[in-house]
Amino acid sequence: MAFDPTQLRGLRQGRGWDISDMARELRRTVSRTPLPSHASLVRMIRRWEAGEIEMSERYQLLFQKALAADPALARPPVTAIPAVTIGFKATDGGEQDVQRREFLTASIGLAGAAAVPPQLACLTAGRRVGAEMPALLRQRLARLRRLDNYLGGAETHRLYADELEATRTLTRETTCTQATRQALVAVMSEQAQQAGWAAFDAGWQATASAYYDDSRRAAHDADDRPLEANALALLAYQALTTGQPAAALAQASCDALGSTAPPRVTALLHERRAWTLASTSTGHLNEVERALGIAADALASDDGTSSPDWAAWADATELKIITGRCRTALGQPKQAIPVLGEALADFDDTQARDKALYLTWLAEAYLDAGEPDEAAAIVSHSLTLSTGVGSVRPAQRLRGILQRLTRYSGSLWAAALRDQATSLMPAPWPG
Numbered sequence: 001m002a003f004d005p006t007q008l009r010g011l012r013q014g015r016g017w018d019i020s021d022m023a024r025e026l027r028r029t030v031s032r033t034p035l036p037s038h039a040s041l042v043r044m045i046r047r048w049e050a051g052e053i054e055m056s057e058r059y060q061l062l063f064q065k066a067l068a069a070d071p072a073l074a075r076p077p078v079t080a081i082p083a084v085t086i087g088f089k090a091t092d093g094g095e096q097d098v099q100r101r102e103f104l105t106a107s108i109g110l111a112g113a114a115a116v117p118p119q120l121a122c123l124t125a126g127r128r129v130g131a132e133m134p135a136l137l138r139q140r141l142a143r144l145r146r147l148d149n150y151l152g153g154a155e156t157h158r159l160y161a162d163e164l165e166a167t168r169t170l171t172r173e174t175t176c177t178q179a180t181r182q183a184l185v186a187v188m189s190e191q192a193q194q195a196g197w198a199a200f201d202a203g204w205q206a207t208a209s210a211y212y213d214d215s216r217r218a219a220h221d222a223d224d225r226p227l228e229a230n231a232l233a234l235l236a237y238q239a240l241t242t243g244q245p246a247a248a249l250a251q252a253s254c255d256a257l258g259s260t261a262p263p264r265v266t267a268l269l270h271e272r273r274a275w276t277l278a279s280t281s282t283g284h285l286n287e288v289e290r291a292l293g294i295a296a297d298a299l300a301s302d303d304g305t306s307s308p309d310w311a312a313w314a315d316a317t318e319l320k321i322i323t324g325r326c327r328t329a330l331g332q333p334k335q336a337i338p339v340l341g342e343a344l345a346d347f348d349d350t351q352a353r354d355k356a357l358y359l360t361w362l363a364e365a366y367l368d369a370g371e372p373d374e375a376a377a378i379v380s381h382s383l384t385l386s387t388g389v390g391s392v393r394p395a396q397r398l399r400g401i402l403q404r405l406t407r408y409s410g411s412l413w414a415a416a417l418r419d420q421a422t423s424l425m426p427a428p429w430p431g
Contacts (some may be wrong), residue, residue, distance in 0.1 A: 005051040010143065011067055012049075016136075018117035019045050020408045025066040026059075030270035052426050119166035131174040134183035135169060141191060142309040148194075149351045154390025160195040167191060174238055182222050193234060200238055201353070203392035203431035207239060218287030226265045226308065229256035234273045240276050241393075250276040254291075264307035266298035270312035271322045288326050317343050325361045335369035340365065349375055349385060353394065356385035360397035367404055376405060376413045380420060395425055 023041035023110050036044070046052045055063070118136055141163060147156050173186045196211030212235050218228035236249035242372055250273040258270060274291035277284035296319060307314075324340030328334070340362040347355050359382040366375040379401055386394035408414055 002153045003051045008063065009049045014144070015067075019049075021196070022066070025146060025190070026038060026062055029062050037050060048065065100272045104327070119170040120165075127174050128169065129174045129180060129184070131171075131177065131180050131183075133176075134187050136185045137163075137288075138190070138309070139182075141187070141194065145309065148198070152353050152390030153198035153204075156390075157195060157198035157202055157204075159199050160191065164188060164191040164195050180306055185218050186222035186224045187228060189215045189222060189224060191309075192218060193227070193231060193310065196234060200234075200241075201391045201393060205242055206239065209235070212238070224257055225256060226311075229261070229269055230310070230394050231251045232256060233269045236276055237272055240279055244277045262307035262311065263298040263302035264311040267295040267302075267319065268311045270295040270298070271314065271319060273327055275329075276320055277331040285330060288330065289376075292319070292323055295322075321358050321361075324365070325358075328361045328365045328368070331368065332387055333365040336365040337362065337369065351390045352385040353389045356369055356382045356389065356394040357391075360387070360394065360401055363401050367401065372405065372408045372411065373413065375401070376408075376411070376417050379405065383424050392420070398425065 012019070018024065020038075022045055023038055026041060034049060034320035044053075048055050048059075067429075087356050118133070118140065139381070144156075144159060144163065148160070165186050166186060171181065171188070192211045192215035194213060196208045199205075199210035199211060210213070212231050216228055216231035216235075219225075219231055230253070232249055232253035236246045238244075239249060240246035252275050253269050262270075270291045274288045274295065277291065278288045295314075299316060299319060300316070319344060320339050322334045324343065327336030327339065340358070344355065344358055344362060347358070349355060359378050363375040363378040363382065364373070366378065379398065382394065382398060386398065398421075402417075402425075405414075405417065
């Protein structure tokens with residue numbers, strides 16, 4: 001069983017254990033077989049996590065037991081999980097990328113269930129919360145948030161919801177200073193946004209709305225204007241996706257920011273406003289350009305340290321993708337294609353949900369530009385990436401594009417694409 005030092009370190013830290021704690025847990029796992037001294041175990045764990053030495057099979061089994069038999073500390077051979085390869089125009093390592101995503105999907109439930117959140121560990125140790133707890137929980141959420149890059153909301157929602165509930169329990173059942181309590185309320189706002197985003201991605205819209213509303217109230221109570229503004233932006237994005245009026249909410253989110261918001265937060269909210277305007281009317285061209293310009297200026301001023309983690313994904317690549325999507329929505333395919341193509345060329349296939357979704361706008365742009373062959377190849381790639389992802393959004397987009405492609409039934413690629421779509425999506429083609 002191959003061993004991944006980075007995953008082991010992340011699993012240990014996710015339980016709130018330092019290396020000394022990990023050594024103690026190993027000793028508790030063993031009842032009869034002797035182990036080295038505590039100090040020797042600490043040194044061994046440090047070297048394993050640094051990748052300096054390989055872990056023997058015996059210690060791999062002990063670690064699995066200590067971490068509640070969590071298989072995520074091991075990296076399986078690539079033959080262990082069959083890949084979906086129908087019609088896949090794979091990039092280098094494409095099959096392994098799909099396998100990696102499927103393995104993450106299989107292991108995330110166990111990883112989340114096995115971990116003991118520091119919120120609950122704190123309850124067993126006493127009823128007073130120190131000032132360091134909010135920062136610890138934000139760091140933990142930052143690690144868990146990275147799962148959203150690889151998995152859909154149906155796989156991650158329970159994990160994020162449990163984090164929120166654990167923090168609620170901690171805040172309700174412990175004592176702390178007023179400043180610490182306010183910081184914990186802000187953490188709950190951030191956690192509610194992440195749980196809401198996962199629910200939205202999974203298609204559970206009523207649940208998502210409830211989380212977003214809770215987040216907005218908590219951010220207001222915590223006097224955290226960026227978080228409150230982001231809650232409005234998330235509600236606007238949800239409204240747009242579900243066919244409800246969204247422009248006023250998007251504007252309100254930008255208005256709520258004030259003039260001192262962190263750069264990436266400013267960029268994120270103005271990107272979302274640009275997309276909202278581009279999606280609702282072609283008459284907003286100047287406002288779309290203005291919003292994109294504000295986002296670009298904000299990113300140019302970012303020093304990499306002043307923006308919160310929840311806005312970290314608002315970067316130059318994301319701005320290109322949003323710009324390309326806006327160009328597509330505004331009926332400017334020739335301007336959209338190079339921007340989207342450049343942004344997606346280096347976009348990792350392991351970020352399957354997002355890449356599958358973004359590719360649909362590139363496919364739409366090619367269709368609008370009268371190049372159905374290119375569009376069909378991109379749709380094929382998107383179909384493969386979206387397979388097994390716990391998100392409804394790629395499929396929702398793909399159905400509309402597949403519908404448009406039916407007019408090219410005489411093309412050489414039509415039968416193969418139809419077979420692929422039929423095998424990977426429920427009834428995407430008209431009868």
